[in-house]
Amino acid sequence: MLQAQKRLSTGFLILLSLPTAAVGFALSSGIATTTWLLSTRYGLHLENIALIWLMGPLMGLLVQPLVGALSDRTWLMKGRRRPYLLAGGVAGAVSTYAMLMLDSLATATGLSLIAVAVIVALLADLATNVTFNPARSLVADLTPEGPARVRGYAWMQTVSGVLGISAYLISIFFGNYALVLVTVAVVFVLTVLPLMFIQETAPVAMAASPGPAGTGTRATGLAAFRTLWPMVGFLVYGVFVAIDKIVFGDALAAWAIPLFLAVIGVTLSWGVLIVWRGRRQPSGQNRLRTMLLAHGFAWLGVQSMFVMGFFYVRDFVVPAAAGPVLADGLYQLANAAAVTTAADTAGRVLSMGFLLLNLVGAALPVLVLKPLCLRYGKVRVHRSAMGLMAAAYAFIVLAPANEAFFYLGMLLCGIGWSSLISIVFAIYSESVDSREMGVSMGVFNSSLVLPALAVPGLLRLSDALDGHRWVFALFALCLALSFAFWCAVSERAQHEER
DSSP, X not given: OOHHHHHTOHHHHHHHHHHHHHHHHHHHXXXXXXXXXXXXXXXXOHHHHHHHHHHHHHHHHHHHHHHHHHHHHOOBTXXXXXXXXXXXXXXXXHHHHHGGGHHHHHHHHOOOHHHHHHHHHHHHHHHHHHHHHHHHHHHHHTSOTTHHHHHHHHHHHHHHHHHHHHXXXXXXXXXXXXXXXXXXXXXXXXXXXXXXXXXXXXXGGOOOOOOSTTSOSOBOHHHHHGGGGGGHHHHHHHHHHHHHHHTSTTTTGGGHHHHHHHHHHHHHHHHHXXXXXXXXXXXXXXXXXXXXXXXXXXXHHHHHHHHHHHHHIIIIITTTOSSOOHHHHHHHHHOTTOOOOHHHHHHHHHHHHHHHHHHHHHHHIIIIIHHHHHHHOHHHHHHHHHHHHXXXXXXXXXXXXXXXXXXXXXXXXXXXXXXXXXXXXHHHHTTBOGGGHHHHHHHHHHHHHHHHTTHHXXXXXXXXXXXXXXXXXXXXXXXXXXXXXXXXSOOOOGGGGO
16 A cells, blocks of 8 residues: 555545546546537537436446445455446546537438437446445545544545646637547546555455434435435336437426426425424434435536526627627637637637636635534535525626626636535445445535436526526525525534544
8 A cells, every 4th residue: 555545645645535636537528528528519409418417317327336335345456446437437438539520420320410419428327336335435444433524525526627627728719629539538547547556455354334323323325315305206207208308309398398397306305305304303214315405406506507508698698799799809819710600709708608617616614614514514614605606606696798897707606516516425425334335436426417317497487587588586595495405404522524
């Protein structure tokens, strides 16, 4: 074992973060390029693009818990997570490159473009899900609970954020095509290289972790799955959308918004009941249910922004520009003779917005959130971050729809984003059995995947509300619900943080 690993040095924590950062880079690349690529290069309609985005959550719902459970019980090549990270890194590089070849693949296979796009998206998401769960579990495996765990996940987000920033800088200065090519190399190298220097702990050497005071033993992976029942309506909605699109050709589209509103109503009612029961009889299971509901509503708002942000920028932010936009000016520094279309401009403005989001997301976990967590508690800090993110979305709604205010709003959103993909992992990982961290991380992923299945419903509702003009108001509402549920999550006793 490396001395740096024994000491949990900053260098080791950075090395430990690289596989997760590689997946984060791929996700940042996908957010910046997928909608733009499918819309401009291949001419796919918004609803077809939403269907392709839906494939990722469906794949994650099936694959992440399975891979997590398998990796908990695997010991191959001197590692539990190592075989899955190797496989995911190779598959991720190949599937990312295939996104540039959809038309050629359609011609070669005789399939329709939309069918090939769905298949490639499924393969890309399969690679992401095979990699992401073991990568995040590895951080929990090799860091003890308390401040060291918080520090590990804070550095994970900082490294991921820096790479995410570089992804958007590549998009802004060199274009989305160049970003896809760079992603191929980054995913492969940063997933595989760290495995040569990290020594994992064999399953037989791990002991069960006691639960928070007064709550009994922690939930195992299978028991944790029961905490997802309140979000089963999102799964029903996702299946409805997929069947209606693939089998019935949108014949049931008139039911999409009513069903979506019914699912939200049932989920909220179930959540309120859980909170009420938790007040009367506190338990680790109720705390976990409330936590996952809070996290799920946050991701409903964030995932929807990833899918629909491009169209808001294209239809409202770019037309409001009185002259050349900053994002185009930066691009032309490296591409002076390039011809710019409105869609290209929208893509670059969106990339600039996500760059600012990730800039804050990279800086805050280590510099701000970690010390705040040690002083005030992780739950309180994360709860506040969700409230600030809701306020940031509301700011974008109320401010004029121009480039400057959009960038400012995305900077403010970065406060919540920084906690959503760092501190919350420390909170959750200390609420489940460490011996089954892989499958438990699969459950945690499902808490954001299930709400993502309802994104098409939010899209249709947004379209009905003045053609996406108020879409950020819907995002704000989702984050406000997340904040409300986090208010019902108790902080762990201070003596258990040591």
